[in-house]
Amino acid sequence: MKKLPILIITWLIILFVHIDGWAQCAMCRAVLEGEEGQRAAEGINKGITYLMVIPYILVAIAGYQIYKGKK
Secondary structure, eight states: OTHHHHHHHHHHHHHHOOOOOOOOOHHHHHHHTTOSSOHHHHHHHHHHHHHHHHHHHHHHHHHHHHHHHHO
16 A cells, blocks of 8 residues: 555656657658757647657546546
């Protein structure tokens, strides 16, 4: 029973740690390389990362609900 709070804290730390990643596909990169300010590229990177994280959050919520239901 004591492992559950540690597991929750670990997942929260993993969830909220910000890691800068380059999440551009080849086409997006080719279009955005010629741009000077790189602000659009940063925005696209953040958008892609946001879209990538949402399914993991939904699976985590579903897993928690299943865990809670079985308990």
